[in-house]
Amino acid sequence: MASIKDVAAEAGLSVATVSRVLNDHPSVSDDARRRVMAAVEALSYRPNAVARSLRTDQTRTLGLVISDVMNPYFTELARSVEEEARALGYSVIIGNADERPELQDHHVTTLLDRRIDGLLVSPTDRGSPRMLEAARAGTPMVFVDRWIPGVDVPVVRSDGRDAVRDLVAHLHALGHRRLAIIAGPAATTTGRERVDAFREALGDHGLDLPDAYIGQGDFQADSGRRVTEGFLDLAEPPEVVFAADNLMALGALDAVRARGLRVPDDLALAAFDDVRWFVHTDPPVTAIAQPTGALGRAAVRALVDRIEGGPGESVTLPARLVVRRSCGEPAPTTQSPHPSPVRRSTS
Amino acid sequence: MASIKDVAAEAGLSVATVSRVLNDHPSVSDDARRRVMAAVEALSYRPNAVARSLRTDQTRTLGLVISDVMNPYFTELARSVEEEARALGYSVIIGNADERPELQDHHVTTLLDRRIDGLLVSPTDRGSPRMLEAARAGTPMVFVDRWIPGVDVPVVRSDGRDAVRDLVAHLHALGHRRLAIIAGPAATTTGRERVDAFREALGDHGLDLPDAYIGQGDFQADSGRRVTEGFLDLAEPPEVVFAADNLMALGALDAVRARGLRVPDDLALAAFDDVRWFVHTDPPVTAIAQPTGALGRAAVRALVDRIEGGPGESVTLPARLVVRRSCGEPAPTTQSPHPSPVRRSTS
């Protein structure tokens, strides 16, 4: 591959001058500029970003460590992050933690070793020493979606409290009284907050959330299935299950289907996170939608601000309830077109 | 951030020796090793990967340029690629082309500028000059899923021919005779091959594929919707639509639902690519499943082989048909539990 030296030789100029025209430095003669451009063209020269980074101490790269790429919510988040970053002249390297702290730590380490300019993270846990140290050491960093209390880093996330309140009101109006939740890991903020918001909303209606109705999931589908089976085995199963993310809702659908039961007749279902497929599931799933694209863009802007020495603004955006049919038919509607027999769990 | 010089000073040794222990070079005394380790620990030193890359001319990084991250098939592919790469000691940087040639080219350029050790690509088109030149220049490269004829690069993909044949046999047995396809872009191999396989399989049953039954999509949901609407508006609409990927199948479901029609009664549906949600759609969707994880792993192995100077083996894995209910009930089964009225397109 041609280096800047080759270009300089081809153009009959010094590497300093070549570098200047490549970086649009003002003090270059038109003649020099022309000759350099011609040489660049002739040699198909492309600057080596590695060398440039070593010299300038910036990589124009952002690291994004997310909990699970296979989760459509995070996939969309990653996509919007990349788009906004690209618009601002940055590349992004994604690290998929797969909800595993060691993997998260591996990616944080790798990213830091590569000297990314800033780090966007949606922590899987309360933070590894490496991550906390990086934050303390002043590595530009911002949390997206999930965050770690006590760490002084801007947070960009959505607040689902009002949407959860709307959801519970909706469920209550439909006559449901026994409401359960499939929670995310207690080590994550979203894992805890969604349970708290749910409990609080239940309280508004004089309902409480017994421990038996709090299932411990891990934001992945299998756990949603397992927890739902547990609920169904209860002497008094819940009437509704609220899954704290879309994958656990998928798992809940698996469980219901495996028992030959039906949603919402045997068990109503709602989910945090709205995904496109929810429109076409049987039945369409009522969900809480986050402004995912806006979140990703705001996170990048906050991070780039930090990189440039700014404070990096924290942002909280509201989520909203999208009612579909998985919690029961709204009252005024005519009878469902497929009246299915109400079967009950046999246990 | 501490550099190797700081470590050398702290350990009272030369940077050469520090470098040797960091790289597990055999000729280092135990004493030196101990002192270096202690210094590394004391300073929380981490080698600068940028400097190392510049010196060694390798980044231990693979580039992956895929057509669309939001497509679950590619998300899963990306995930398996990253896993296998990590197991082999490589990181991966993903570039999302979003089915846009210019964006694909942007990512190829950026990746090459960063001097990735090898490139994995699922081309959106027939290849940009930059990509073709990189291949010719000997940049280690392998195509995954889609490929470019005439370019001498290993190809790792799945062959859906047999599965498509099985699908058509299934449709034929169900009594369907008017079969249509929502094709991918003709600029892609998968766009063309799936149509060819479909036409060929139809031929086996004495059926042909009229132009009116070939809808031009772009592998994204909206095009599936648009094409399906066109089919539904035909004087003689097809009885079945085969979407060449899962997103266009989603779009087809949108179109059918928007008209108040039902699958499979009004229009049967099958898709290339199986996704988890297909189990829970209304009705569950019959699909052709690719061995996505195996594809990703094989692609990485081929690429790493090329990087190490090997030939890089091309691999073709079979896809298989997964029958569900979106094309109609299999004959022996009892009546569907929700007999819905057969409505027809009004046009």
Next chain:
DNA sequence: CTGAAAGCGCTTACAG
């Protein structure tokens, strides 16, 4: 406007 030179943080022959 242009060039020679230093230096970014490493690795690695080459001597000793």
Next chain:
DNA sequence: CTGAAAGCGCTTACAG
């Protein structure tokens, strides 16, 4: 086993 030195490909004060 250890160190001094060169060099990877750039950028950027410093002189001129």
